[in-house]
Amino acid sequence: MSGQLIGRFEILSEIGKGGQGAVYLAHDPQLDRRVAIKTLRNFAPGTGQLAHEARIVSKLQHPNIIALYDSGEHRNTPYLVYAYVEGETLAQLLKRKKNLPFVQAAEIARGVLEGLAYAHSRGVSHLDIKPANIMIADNGIPMVMDFGLARVPGDQEQPHDPALSGTPRYVAPELISGQRGDFQADIYSVGTMLYEMVTGKFAVGGDSVYEVLNRAAHDKIAAPSTRNEQVDEKLESIILKAVAKNPEERYPGAADMKQALQGYLGEAHEAATAQGDEHSTLEFLLRRMRSKKDFPALSNSISEINRIVSSESASSSKLASAILQDFALTNKLLKLVNTASYGQFGGTINTISKAVVILGFESVRNIAMTLILLEFLQNKAQAVQLKDEIIQAIFSSMVAAQLSVGRKIRDAEEVMVCSMFHNLGKILATFYLFDE
Structure with missing residues (x-):
């Protein structure tokens, strides 16, 4: 489709493709910037999913959530226009590295939780948190994307059941049993991702979808240290609390789990300092800055506004x-x-x-x-x-x-x-x- 148009957007290349649609890298000639366009084929059963996603994401403005720019329909095909983020998904990162250093994994999880805490504060449950839906920008900031299965209070228009449409290895047990998902389901999913990041293994195993769903619903998840003996007690306790079968035994909210990870990262920094690493303080602070949202003066919105105002053709x-x-x-x-x-x-x-x-x-x-x-x-x-x-x-x-x-x-x-x-x-x- 390179060179073709979707609305006013010129397609540059295909980023990804699935059974129901595709994501394209495109150029917006009006604002002279690159964007990512998500489409669904007009015959796909989830066509209404994009309208549902647009209504939800349009209300969310946060550095750890990929911003929605526009939506429309082109030749009976609905599409969403998102900010284009240079980087790779967490799934791609894990495919390359299998497992990550514990501090890096904790910082990624904390960034995801910061975005989720913001969404939860506005009543939005994502319900499809998984490595493929987390973009790691080139500056290291994790960003949540794909709110196609998300729910808001009183929402009666959700196109799909998260237990059937989500990725089984990351779906919370209560969704599998038919209960209505909420914020605790997202915390469970973050816990399974963090488990995978530090062990290189799935939190829930199985060779078929049925086996994975059955184990997720009934089997207790093995301690991370049994899969990677280097996982320390503090990090293990955070993960196991997040993936508890009973939602009431998990963290009350995303902000609470984020706070626990901040405590873990602080202790990791102190341990590195005690070992006499002369660069540890600087490296820790630089990692912390990279995991934080951009200073507002450097945000995309302000940069774009300043560029237009300073232009001679403004x-x-x-x-x-x-x-x-x-x-x-x-x-x-x-x-x-x-x-x-x-x-x-x-x-x-x-x-x-x-x-x-x-x-x-x-x-x-x-x-x-x-x-x-x-x-x-x-x-x-x-x-x-x-x-x-x-x-x-x-x-x-x-x-x-x-x-x-x-x-x-x-x-x-x-x-x-x-x-x-x-x-x-x-x-x-x-x-x-x-x-x-």
Whole structure:
């Protein structure tokens, strides 16, 4: 299909193909970026699955979840347009390496849990967590994808039964027995993935689908240390709690399991330091930064908005299109520009294009960047501390700018910028390494 079009998107190559459809790498000429397009054949029984997935993923904006950009239908074939992420799936990584260093495995699981904790906080259960649905970006950040089997409270339109459509080795026992899945089912699946990452073996064995489902429903999962004797007691206890047959015996939520893994990683760092590894502290901090979400100023949304605003061919339609790709950002921006703070402009601003025309490129960009920053700050204690640091930086820049003008110093703008970022290291440390 190379060179063909799906909607406005030009197909570059095929990324993957299955029985019901395919995923393509494509180029978006309107925003000049690469995207991943997921399609289902029009005769596939799961055609309604894409609409279900689009409704759910459009509400999720998180660095550990691959973002949905658009959806549509082309020649009776529905499609979804996702952000294209350079990297490989966890399944591909495990195929190459069989098992992973324990710290790397724990960091991947923690990143997945961070994305799931966000989804769970919005009432979304994924119900198909498996290595093939975890993308490991080139910067090491794990990202959850494929919400085709996901459920939300009161959802009566789920196209498939997760127990029948999910991958048997990672399906929670309660789903196999016909119960309605919830957040604990996702925790079980993460536990089976972590088991596989540290042992190189499946948590649930079997030579046929029936045998795997039967063992998952009735047999107790063997301790990871019986498959890899190097697995320590702390990590083993985390895994076994996650894969408990009874959902009530698992972690209450994804955030709780993530916290347990953070404790394990902290102890692993201390152990490495005690062994006299002079590079251990730096390596640990670098791994921690890679496993964290990007600093907002470096996020894809802000980079795209800044690129358009700084372009000589910038137009209100291009800036509006970039913002419209983020559904949550669009709604928040329109709500904000219609508050009393912007009442002097008169009338209702009901489109992003109108906001750009009335307020100007710079104002809309600054509003969008502020909203994205606030969206990223989900840890309340971290948000308060980082807010104080940023306010201090802005205040310092204002004072420096006024002093430089009063003293007739040249390059007043450079003085202002240098003053603003005098404590940049502290701001970045607060963002990336708050737990430390």
